[in-house]
Amino acid sequence: MLQNEKWQKAAAEQWAHTSTIKAVRGVIEDRNGNVLASDVPAYTVVVNPEVIAEKGIGAEVIQGLNELLDKPVDELTKLVEAKDEKGKYYKNREIRNEGWKINQDLADKVTAFIEKLKKEHDTLETGVGLVREQKRYYPKDSLAAHILGYTDRDGNAIMGLEKYFNKQLAGTDGKLYYQSDGKGIKLPDSQDTFQPVVNGSNFKLTIDSTIQHYIEEAMKKAYAEYKPKSISVIAADPNTMEILGLANMPTFNPNEFWNAEPGDFFNHAIMTRFEPGSTFKIVPLAGAVQENLFDPDATFQSGSIRIKGYSKPLYDMNRAGYGTITFLEGVKRSSNVAFIKIGYEMLGQEKLLQYINNFGFSEKTGIDLPGEVSGLVNPDPSRAVENATLAYGHGKLLVTPIQQLTAIAAIANGGKLMVPHVVKEVTDPNTGKTTVTQPEVVRQVISEESARETGSYLEQVVADLQHGTGRHAYIEGYRVAGKTGTAIKPDGKGGYDRDKVRSSFLGYAPANNPKIALYVIIDEPADAAGGGAAAGPVFKEIVSQSLQYMGVPKAVESDTAGSSKTPAKAAAVSEQRSTPELTGKTVKEARQQLLNQGFDFEAVGNGAAVISQYPVKGTKLTAGQRIYLLTQQDEAMSIPDLKGQSLRDALEILNLLKVGISVEGEGYVTEQTQTENNGKIHVSLKLSPVNEYGENIPVTAADEAAAGGEAP
Known part of the structure; x- marks a missing residue:
């Protein structure tokens, strides 16, 4: 009886499986929502020496991958002709470095090469394939490199913010423990244990x-x-x-x-x-x-x-x-x-x-x-x-x-x-x-x-x-x-x-x-x-x-x-005044305080209380600068009129409202348009430069013509 229980326990352990659910690494953005680091699809080129030898296409594979990946021929030859200690061809070899986690453009070229081999040799198997993975991508290349740092090809955070906040960015992989039969099929009475995935946090930086x-x-x-x-x-x-x-x-x-x-x-x-x-x-x-x-x-x-x-x-x-x-x-x-x-x-x-x-x-x-x-x-x-x-x-x-x-x-x-x-x-x-x-x-x-x-x-x-x-x-x-x-x-x-x-x-x-x-x-x-x-x-x-x-x-x-x-x-120069603390007050209280003190302001939303403000408490206000009171945050919120505001102020306000932003020109906002796509609000701002007195200079059709079609 005891011996029977021992074998049952051993069998259960042998049939136990763990399935990993990969956590998504957090996105890093600048203060205006421009992506500085994110995970994107990547592909690793793999070869099957056994199939390549069986089809007799080793020379073509080596030449083709050499041209696409720029990996030395002698190194490709070792991979394509790799055998185990018994002299049998391996069934799977990764093309490391040059063919490891390549981008979509190069992956498309490898796919085209595979299709060419299939057509020329009238076969469904070529011994060349792609494995889809994820890799860290920095869309602005070297911009802010010493701030961001980087992760290596194995996903290890090496330096910068990537390393400093790695635990928060990486999240935690999820796991599913289950039991299967000898063929790997999940048992009906499998004792499953599920650990949910925790995706990494998203970081918005102060960097502009x-x-x-x-x-x-x-x-x-x-x-x-x-x-x-x-x-x-x-x-x-x-x-x-x-x-x-x-x-x-x-x-x-x-x-x-x-x-x-x-x-x-x-x-x-x-x-x-x-x-x-x-x-x-x-x-x-x-x-x-x-x-x-x-x-x-x-x-x-x-x-x-x-x-x-x-x-x-x-x-x-x-x-x-x-x-x-x-x-x-x-x-x-x-x-x-x-x-x-x-x-x-x-x-x-x-x-x-x-x-x-x-x-x-x-x-x-x-x-x-x-x-x-x-x-x-x-x-x-x-x-x-x-x-x-x-x-x-x-x-x-x-x-x-x-x-x-x-x-x-x-x-x-x-x-x-x-x-x-x-x-x-x-x-x-x-x-x-x-x-x-x-x-x-x-x-x-x-x-x-x-x-x-x-x-x-x-x-x-x-x-x-x-x-x-x-x-x-x-x-x-x-x-x-x-x-x-x-x-x-x-x-x-x-x-x-x-x-x-x-x-x-x-x-x-x-x-x-x-x-x-x-x-x-x-x-x-x-x-x-x-x-x-x-x-x-x-x-x-x-x-x-x-x-x-x-x-x-x-x-x-x-x-x-x-x-x-x-x-x-x-x-x-007129003495500057500081922004008062308004967050947490009722809209009525904040409005009365600002009116009594002579501030220019605008309430955004229909809520009863101020949930945030711009500029923040204690900010030195320039002449004519307006205070914005955010009273609610939902899809129905109206966007305030930002004409006359600086680009920086306009971006801060729109970021508070969590809307998409695009900008044309420099200086002060002269036009704004609002669109909606799949429930997401997008605001486009057009700006004009300022003259020596701080006044807007509108860009006219005549200006554009004189500048050869470009705004001055």
């Missing part, structure tokens, strides 16, 4: 593909001109620290990762530590302003300065100096002596270190990407010179590009150090639940007033076209605040090699209402080109294009040079 494209195109030009070791650029909305774009060169195509060099995968933007040089001067400047120690009209003797206990003087880049100048001119000229006096003498050793730490340079920023390293700040407290050189970004100080960007954003946004992030929202397709990443403030580093004043001095670094080191980043019609950096690299022997530098530019615009903060760093540009000359133009190209794309109007006048205080013209 258009701004990312501007970044990468500008980088390519600089890379070709200066032939550096690397270039990194990061752009963010300083008010939320949503990363709008991040790129490094050299880079790679995640669809063809096997063609890249090992160094191409390195994400310098978050993984490289270096002495920052003069872009770091924003920290002692902000600290001195906060402590009411900075007098722009006070003077000092430029050129060199001696530090107690150190035998050699410390110099300005121009060792002869500029004579006796004001501290404001020292800021504009990026005088090292000025900043030693500001940071080391005025603030003092302890306060300087305190502000460096408060601005986040001793810790990771917490960006949601893998591999971020922390900066290092470790001067010897007993060595005055090591603490003095911190004030101009050299010595016992190493930072990362993302730390630099986060610091300038704190000045741009009113003094708040914030956590940068690239994930905007995550949607679980199994439940429909969407989790939105909220802006996160680490600490208030300086007051809003001090941030505004610091920004006014940084604005003059760019606007003073005679003395400002940042003049190459000047953008006509826009107020730009920024700081250049030319950091001489250590020579590895305790000194510095003046022929090797890291050139950088750090800034934001518009200075009076920041929409974008950007950091550009070029490692070892040819001829040791400085930060103003090499990185400034890259900043200018990206930011000018991005502001126009965002629909930010140009100011009538932008001359801010020559004044030691915030320019009178800037002060005359």
Whole structure:
């Protein structure tokens, strides 16, 4: 009896089967719904050596697959003629690499080749076939490669977001356990166990593909001109620290990762530590302003300065100096002596270190990407010179590009150090639940007033076209605040090699209402080109294009040079107001509050309560900017009139409403049309550029004719 039970148990185990239901890997999109990564059908070419030998078509198969797949003939021959240890032909061999997970176009050509063999040899079997699989596909090729990362051909997540969020993206395969008879047919009384599939979550990023494209195109030009070791650029909305774009060169195509060099995968933007040089001067400047120690009209003797206990003087880049100048001119000229006096003498050793730490340079920023390293700040407290050189970004100080960007954003946004992030929202397709990443403030580093004043001095670094080191980043019609950096690299022997530098530019615009903060760093540009000359133009190209794309109007006048205080013209600009918190209020309450406070607004939907709003609470509103209140979300929801809105604002609003979007033109919305297909609403926007007064310029038929059929 016991023996019988033993055999029954063994038989049951032998007849037990497991069927796997593959989970679908989540889609990654940019902030506007453009797909950046998704699974697509792929095909693997297989051969049956036994059938090929039986049909006597080995030579034809080898030649045909060599022409289609470009796989070497000798390697194909080994596969097509493969035998086991008993000398019998194998029945199945995969054509790895060249024929592994090929795209639809190449698969169609292989299918045509198979049909040709069938016809020529009058057979239904050729010994060549295709196995349908799935593979990860990146439709924009190398765009945002260091953010996305990639998965290998086996589906393993290797780097970037793909690796960092692999568990959420991958989901969990489902399984069906069942019992069958000896022929594999499921038994009527099979004891089934079913584990449902959990598909991967879909990610919407903060990245804007258009701004990312501007970044990468500008980088390519600089890379070709200066032939550096690397270039990194990061752009963010300083008010939320949503990363709008991040790129490094050299880079790679995640669809063809096997063609890249090992160094191409390195994400310098978050993984490289270096002495920052003069872009770091924003920290002692902000600290001195906060402590009411900075007098722009006070003077000092430029050129060199001696530090107690150190035998050699410390110099300005121009060792002869500029004579006796004001501290404001020292800021504009990026005088090292000025900043030693500001940071080391005025603030003092302890306060300087305190502000460096408060601005986040001793810790990771917490960006949601893998591999971020922390900066290092470790001067010897007993060595005055090591603490003095911190004030101009050299010595016992190493930072990362993302730390630099986060610091300038704190000045741009009113003094708040914030956590940068690239994930905007995550949607679980199994439940429909969407989790939105909220802006996160680490600490208030300086007051809003001090941030505004610091920004006014940084604005003059760019606007003073005679003395400002940042003049190459000047953008006509826009107020730009920024700081250049030319950091001489250590020579590895305790000194510095003046022929090797890291050139950088750090800034934001518009200075009076920041929409974008950007950091550009070029490692070892040819001829040791400085930060103003090499990185400034890259900043200018990206930011000018991005502001126009965002629909930010140009100011009538932008001359801010020559004044030691915030320019009178800037002060005359009407004071900006912040968006109040409206989410959760009833529509009636929100409406009354906005009417009482004089805001322009529009309610979208017929719900009784505000479920979301745009812009979000605390956003600085530009003149005439409207607040949108979303009160419900269903198919019957009407789309608000977006005419007059910037492209950026229009896209944010339509994304809230979960509708399809297409765009034509740049600037402000002049026309919108709405269509519906299979219950899905699609909105088409037509935009026109703006003139120097911020007014729309309609594109007329005459304009198109004059431009040869294209809108100007």
